Structure formats: structure tokens, C-alpha cells
Amino acid sequence: MEDHQQTDIRTVEVTRYVTPLREGGSLPAIAEADDGFLYVLKFRGAGQGVKALIAELIGGEIARALGLKVPEIVFAQLDAAFGRTEPDEEIQDLLKASVGLNLALHYLSGAITYDPTVTTIEPATASKIVWVDCLLTNVDRTARNTNMLMWRRELWLIDHGASLYFHHSGLNWQEPAKRPFVQVKDHVLLPQATALEAADAACRQVLTPALIRRIVSLLPDAWFPEEQAAAHREVYYNFLTTRIANSEVFVNEAQHARKALI
Structure with a gap:
């Protein structure tokens, strides 16, 4: 299926927090999901909240519909227990605030x-x-x-x-x-x-x-x-x-x- 023909959004479960992407103001992270793939995870608990996720989803899917290259966008479910073992207090707070449905983009390794x-x-x-x-x-x-x-x-x-x-x-x-x-x-x-x-x-x-x-x-x-x-x-x-x-x-x-x- 061509990129611009995507008709729905998959949902994945986040299984592993890999590393923060600190160049992003809202502390996105590389995370692994239950499908075995790595994603750039955008958190609902970050500064702009779900509005940034809304813009990400609408903007990405409009660009894809126009035939432009956009990494696959998925919904990413974050469990309440996920952040309990995270030693970084700032990241732990972000994970706690982001329990539920977040957004993620397929990680383009080597890009x-x-x-x-x-x-x-x-x-x-x-x-x-x-x-x-x-x-x-x-x-x-x-x-x-x-x-x-x-x-x-x-x-x-x-x-x-x-x-x-x-x-x-x-x-x-x-x-x-x-x-x-x-x-x-x-x-x-x-x-x-x-x-x-x-x-x-x-x-x-x-x-x-x-x-x-x-x-x-x-x-x-x-x-x-x-x-x-x-x-x-x-x-x-x-x-x-x-x-x-x-x-x-x-x-x-x-x-x-x-x-x-x-």
C-alpha cells in the first residue's frame, strides 16, 4: 500500500523507553512498542498537551494524502506502571502525566x-x-x-x-x-x-x-x-x-x- 493511501491509524503498546530526544522542547523519546518497532513518541503530558498531538496527526496525514513522505503515525498506549522505574525525575513526571493514548512516528534509523x-x-x-x-x-x-x-x-x-x-x-x-x-x-x-x-x-x-x-x-x-x-x-x-x-x-x-x- 502506498503511503498516501493509509486509511486508519494502528494502536501499539509502549513496552520500553529507550532514550529522550532532548533537542525537542517537549522531550519526545525513542521508545519500543509491542510490535517490535522503534518509534519517536510524542507525549500528551508535554508542554502543549494533546493539542500538539492533534496538530501532529492532522498535519502528518494531510501531507501523506498529498503524496509527501511522512513516517507512519500510530497511537501509542502508555500504561500507568511504565514510568515507575525511570530514574530521571523530569522524565518520570512526563511519563506519569502521559498515561493513556499518545502519538508516535515510526523511527527512521540512520536518517x-x-x-x-x-x-x-x-x-x-x-x-x-x-x-x-x-x-x-x-x-x-x-x-x-x-x-x-x-x-x-x-x-x-x-x-x-x-x-x-x-x-x-x-x-x-x-x-x-x-x-x-x-x-x-x-x-x-x-x-x-x-x-x-x-x-x-x-x-x-x-x-x-x-x-x-x-x-x-x-x-x-x-x-x-x-x-x-x-x-x-x-x-x-x-x-x-x-x-x-x-x-x-x-x-x-x-x-x-x-x-x-x-
């Missing part, structure tokens, strides 16, 4: 951070990545922190947790959905994104309301206040479909930002 001075990305792919980051309002794809990996000579996207930042200010989605993404000026791939109009047409064709509904429906009830899951999913659906329908706003902003680079 290296994308370096724009070493690898040039062809314009169609660069434009599609810039487009999707504008859609998601992803502020975390800069030269300082690309959140992209080279693995087996292919470019992989990771860490969409800083996306959809409107949800950190309540559930008001109407105005943010139509706002230009001014931070695109700092996007590491903007200089190579010379095919934004073509990317816009292609992405809009794929990201139908039905597909957005399916992706949003993946969000588990456990990540929302009791009996509020449906209402919260509707907010994300409305934000994304409205933003896609008004994509010329963020495409124009990206094009203006590109011209300013020249």
Missing part, C-alpha cells in the same frame, strides 16, 4: 537532518511542502529547524506539532482560517518553491471536504473533554476546509515572500 546547502529539492515537491505548511500554519520549517529528514535518499517530513496554532487561543477558527501565513518568509524551502500555483491546484484537487472529514475523524475521543469530541472535530474540519477554499490568500503571501528574497 539525517535535511540540509538545504547539501540537497536541493525539486520545485514541485518544494512548492507542495510550502503550500501544506501555509495551510497548516506550520511555523517550524525554518533553516534553523527544518523538521525534515533525508532517509534512503528521500525527503521525509516530521514534527507538525507546531501547526494549527489557532487552537491555542480557544476555538475561534473563522478569522484565522482566512489569514495569510506571514511566517512563510522564513520557510527553508521557499527559495525552491517556484511552482506554487501548480501546487495549489494539485493540492486543492486532492484535499476534498470528504478527505478532510476522514482525517479529522481519526482524532480520538480521549484527546478531548468529555462529550466534546464531535464539536472539536468540527472546528478543525471547518478551519481546514475554509482555509483550502481560500488558499489564494496564503499562496499570494508566499509568492510575495519569494519575490522579496530575489
Whole structure:
């Protein structure tokens, strides 16, 4: 099955905490699951809580739907007894606060951070990545922190947790959905994104309301206040479909930002 045809999310049980990834502000970790694979585990008890996991899941699955390379995303169940033997107090507190359903990405062993001075990305792919980051309002794809990996000579996207930042200010989605993404000026791939109009047409064709509904429906009830899951999913659906329908706003902003680079 091709990556962009994934239709559901597997659930794994975390069996072993391997090592923290301290370059991440929320202390993600490499962990082993009951299927024998290693994952980069994102914790619900970290600073941004489940909202970062929501952004990670929505952002990753939208990128995958557009044919971009994203490591497999899984739900990761963390047992209450898991952190009791952890000697590091900070990590133990994080594990205790993250009991239940977390999120994890398949660990790409041997992958290296994308370096724009070493690898040039062809314009169609660069434009599609810039487009999707504008859609998601992803502020975390800069030269300082690309959140992209080279693995087996292919470019992989990771860490969409800083996306959809409107949800950190309540559930008001109407105005943010139509706002230009001014931070695109700092996007590491903007200089190579010379095919934004073509990317816009292609992405809009794929990201139908039905597909957005399916992706949003993946969000588990456990990540929302009791009996509020449906209402919260509707907010994300409305934000994304409205933003896609008004994509010329963020495409124009990206094009203006590109011209300013020249």
C-alpha cells in the first residue's frame, strides 16, 4: 500500500523507553512498542498537551494524502506502571502525566537532518511542502529547524506539532482560517518553491471536504473533554476546509515572500 493511501491509524503498546530526544522542547523519546518497532513518541503530558498531538496527526496525514513522505503515525498506549522505574525525575513526571493514548512516528534509523546547502529539492515537491505548511500554519520549517529528514535518499517530513496554532487561543477558527501565513518568509524551502500555483491546484484537487472529514475523524475521543469530541472535530474540519477554499490568500503571501528574497 502506498503511503498516501493509509486509511486508519494502528494502536501499539509502549513496552520500553529507550532514550529522550532532548533537542525537542517537549522531550519526545525513542521508545519500543509491542510490535517490535522503534518509534519517536510524542507525549500528551508535554508542554502543549494533546493539542500538539492533534496538530501532529492532522498535519502528518494531510501531507501523506498529498503524496509527501511522512513516517507512519500510530497511537501509542502508555500504561500507568511504565514510568515507575525511570530514574530521571523530569522524565518520570512526563511519563506519569502521559498515561493513556499518545502519538508516535515510526523511527527512521540512520536518517539525517535535511540540509538545504547539501540537497536541493525539486520545485514541485518544494512548492507542495510550502503550500501544506501555509495551510497548516506550520511555523517550524525554518533553516534553523527544518523538521525534515533525508532517509534512503528521500525527503521525509516530521514534527507538525507546531501547526494549527489557532487552537491555542480557544476555538475561534473563522478569522484565522482566512489569514495569510506571514511566517512563510522564513520557510527553508521557499527559495525552491517556484511552482506554487501548480501546487495549489494539485493540492486543492486532492484535499476534498470528504478527505478532510476522514482525517479529522481519526482524532480520538480521549484527546478531548468529555462529550466534546464531535464539536472539536468540527472546528478543525471547518478551519481546514475554509482555509483550502481560500488558499489564494496564503499562496499570494508566499509568492510575495519569494519575490522579496530575489
